[in-house]
Every structure is written in C-alpha cells, then in structure tokens.
Amino acid sequence: MIQLSKPYITQMEIDTVVEVLKSDRLSMGRYTELFEKQISQLAQTKFSVAVNSGTAALHLILKALGIQQGDYMVVPSFTFVASANVALFEKAIPIFVDIDPRTYNVDATALEELLLRIEQGRVHINGQRVRIDKVKILMVVDVFGQPVDYDKIEPIANRWNLKVIEDSCEALGSEYKNKPCGSFGEAGAFAFYPNKQITTGEGGIIVTNNENVAKLCASMRNQGRGEDEAWLNHVRIGYNYRIDELSAALGYAQLTHLQEILYKRDEAAKRYSQLLSKYSWVTPPYIADYTTKVGWFVYVVKLDEKINRDRVIDYMSSHGVQVRNYFAPVHLQPFYKELFGYSNGMLPVTEKISKSTLAIPFYTTMTLQEQQTVVDILKEAVERVG
Numbered sequence: 001m002i003q004l005s006k007p008y009i010t011q012m013e014i015d016t017v018v019e020v021l022k023s024d025r026l027s028m029g030r031y032t033e034l035f036e037k038q039i040s041q042l043a044q045t046k047f048s049v050a051v052n053s054g055t056a057a058l059h060l061i062l063k064a065l066g067i068q069q070g071d072y073m074v075v076p077s078f079t080f081v082a083s084a085n086v087a088l089f090e091k092a093i094p095i096f097v098d099i100d101p102r103t104y105n106v107d108a109t110a111l112e113e114l115l116l117r118i119e120q121g122r123v124h125i126n127g128q129r130v131r132i133d134k135v136k137i138l139m140v141v142d143v144f145g146q147p148v149d150y151d152k153i154e155p156i157a158n159r160w161n162l163k164v165i166e167d168s169c170e171a172l173g174s175e176y177k178n179k180p181c182g183s184f185g186e187a188g189a190f191a192f193y194p195n196k197q198i199t200t201g202e203g204g205i206i207v208t209n210n211e212n213v214a215k216l217c218a219s220m221r222n223q224g225r226g227e228d229e230a231w232l233n234h235v236r237i238g239y240n241y242r243i244d245e246l247s248a249a250l251g252y253a254q255l256t257h258l259q260e261i262l263y264k265r266d267e268a269a270k271r272y273s274q275l276l277s278k279y280s281w282v283t284p285p286y287i288a289d290y291t292t293k294v295g296w297f298v299y300v301v302k303l304d305e306k307i308n309r310d311r312v313i314d315y316m317s318s319h320g321v322q323v324r325n326y327f328a329p330v331h332l333q334p335f336y337k338e339l340f341g342y343s344n345g346m347l348p349v350t351e352k353i354s355k356s357t358l359a360i361p362f363y364t365t366m367t368l369q370e371q372q373t374v375v376d377i378l379k380e381a382v383e384r385v386g
C-alpha cells in the first residue's frame with residue numbers, strides 16, 4: 001500500500017525524545033521554549049505559544065481576540081472542520097465565504113459581496129438577520145500550503161473592522177511575497193499532526209506580534225494561570241492545552257532539518273506535476289504568482305468534472321494506493337446543516353471544487369518510482385471506472 005502520508009523521523013528525533021524521557025521534565029520545559037523560539041524565527045513573529053493541537057491554537061486566538069456568544073466569524077468552508085468549529089466553542093457563528101477556483105483560498109470579490117450583503121441586511125441565518133456590527137473576525141486559511149492573497153483581503157477586512165486570523169495549520173514554510181505564512185493578521189496558527197510538514201505527534205502553535213494576545217494565550221493554555229505561572233493562582237478561565245516536552249522535543253528536532261524536508265517535498269511536488277502534465281483530465285495544484293514559496297502539505301489534484309471522483313477513490317484504494325477527497329465543505333457537514341440550516345447551493349465554487357479534488361500520496365521520502373505507480377493507478381482508475 002502506498003500511504004497517503006507518513007512522517008519523516010530520523011535518529012536525531014529519536015535521540016532527542018529519549019533524552020527528554022531520561023530527564024525529569026516532561027511538560028513545560030526547555031524544549032517547549034526552544035521550539036517556540038525556533039518557530040518565531042521561522043514565522044518572523046515576536047511571540048509563539050506552543051499548545052497541544054492546531055485546534056487549540058485557533059481556539060485560544062479567538063478567545064484572546066475577545067470573540068463572544070452571538071458574534072459572527074467569516075471563514076471559508078473549503079477547510080478542515082476545526083477552522084470553523086472553534087467559533088462554535090465560544091457560541092459564535094461561522095458565516096462561510098466562497099473561494100477562488102484556482103487557489104482554493106478566500107476569494108476577495110466573494111468576501112466583499114458577502115460583507116456588503118450583510119451590511120444591507122440581506123443575510124439571514126435560521127431566520128435571524130446577521131448584523132454587520134456583530135461580524136468581528138475573518139479567519140483566512142492557507143489551504144494545502146498555498147497562501148491567501150493577503151494584499152487583496154486586508155483592505156476589505158480593514159474596511160469592515162474585522163480582525164484577521166491566519167489559519168496556517170497547513171502552511172508551515174510557505175511564503176506570500178517573500179513573507180512567511182502565519183505572520184499576517186492579528187495572529188496565526190500552525191499544526192503538527194503526523195501528516196504535516198513537520199510533526200510533534202499532536203501539537204500546534206500560535207504565532208503573533210501582539211504581546212497581549214501572546215500573554216493571554218500562554219495563560220489560557222495553562223489553566224488560566226497568571227503571568228508568574230504560580231501554582232493554584234488562576235486569573236481567568238483556561239484549559240489544559242499545554243504541549244508536553246516529548247512533543248516539543250520532537251518538533252524541535254524536526255525543525256533542525258526543516259529546509260531539507262521542504263526541499264524534498266517541493267521536489268516531489270514538481271515530479272508529480274511533471275508526471276501528470278501529459279493528461280488533460282487532471283489539473284495539478286495551481287501556484288499563484290504571489291506565492292514565493294510553498295511549504296507543501298498535501299498534493300491535491302483536480303479531476304475533470306465528468307470523472308466520477310468517488311469511484312476513482314474506491315478503485316485506487318483497492319489497488320494499493322491510499323487517496324482521499326479533500327475537502328468536504330464544512331457548511332454541508334450534517335451538524336452545520338442542522339444547526340444553521342446551511343444547504344447545497346450556498347457556495348457554488350466550494351461545492352463544485354470539493355466534488356473533483358483528490359489528495360494523492362505525498363510525503364517527504366516519496367520516490368519517483370512510487371509517484372509513477374500512483375500516477376499509473378490513477379490513470380487506470382480514470383480509464384476503467386471514472
């Protein structure tokens with residue numbers, strides 16, 4: 001079976017984690033600090049706060065920015081469900097915006113139209129008119145490692161007074177006009193699940209230049225303790241979102257060869273694009289000209305609309321190649337439909353794209369031979385069942 005993804009772990013990672021195991025400090029230690037420092041350097045932000053998932057990172061950012069019950073957060077639906085769920089954690093309401101059909105990121109025109117319609121009182125959720133003064137946050141997502149066109153989005157967000165959060169959970173190492181992803185907006189988040197560019201097992205991190213946001217996140221990840229982190233002195237509600245030292249050490253070790261990892265992934269992506277270029281029924285990932293670097297997360301192709309993508313998935317999976325549809329729109333998830341009455345037809349581009357996108361196996365150590373096999377089986381699947 002050629003797996004969809006796998007982590008890249010060397011002896012250095014093993015040695016570093018074992019060193020932690022042999023120490024007597026398994027949480028909130030030296031490696032958490034080192035890991036945070038390294039990520040801050042990479043994202044060119046003043047502060048980093050490591051937590052135990054990307055979801056926790058996004059949740060804490062929202063809380064630090066003061067989101068409240070009944071507020072609205074604009075977010076794309078073509079993303080992982082956690083991007084929107086964090087608003088629900090705070091009883092805020094996600095409003096979904098459509099995407100650009102090539103980059104799969106928030107479309108500036110769609111965003112502007114949505115905000116205008118809200119302002120004019122023309123957007124209703126469950127029969128309630130959405131009030132523009134309650135629309136507080138815009139969460140953009142650097143989908144699959146492709147940066148959002150921030151220069152187009154920022155003026156729109158400013159015009160409506162929206163605070164911008166960058167969900168860069170899939171974009172470690174990516175750059176927009178030579179500036180690292182994660183560094184845009186009020187704060188950004190990265191995630192380190194084992195399918196990501198680098199992994200900590202489970203883990204995530206908040207990056208920001210806003211000292212207040214960083215301090216609030218650091219407090220809330222640690223049960224709301226005060227700045228001195230004194231034992232049993234809780235100044236606000238918090239969570240146990242702490243990253244453990246083993247995970248932080250693993251992440252730190254992974255970062256020491258991040259450039260090698262990103263290079264190998266970039267080479268693998270180029271090889272795929274080359275192998276696929278001779279077939280007119282498949283579109284490789286589009287790279288916008290503002291994207292000066294892609295920190296490749298997954299490799300997602302778009303199949304011709306006439307191809308039955310789901311049958312291709314079944315065929316490939318039963319012929320030794322693990323593939324997946326990526327993403328299913330969040331607004332059409334059963335509980336979103338139930339909670340907010342969201343339905344098919346609301347986001348034409350998202351809905352259309354999500355029917356024909358396919359993630360094919362992609363990982364740091366992938367060989368040309370493996371990639372050739374994937375492409376051969378994909379072609380066979382399209383010819384036989386597509």
Ligand SMILES: Cc1ncc(COP(=O)(O)O)c(C=O)c1O
Pocket residue numbers: 052053054055056079080082083141167169170191192193203204
């Ligand atoms: C875009 C996006 N946001 C948020 C998350 C959540 O990260 P985690 O799974 O670490 O909670 C992910 C993880 O896959 C993601 O891809």
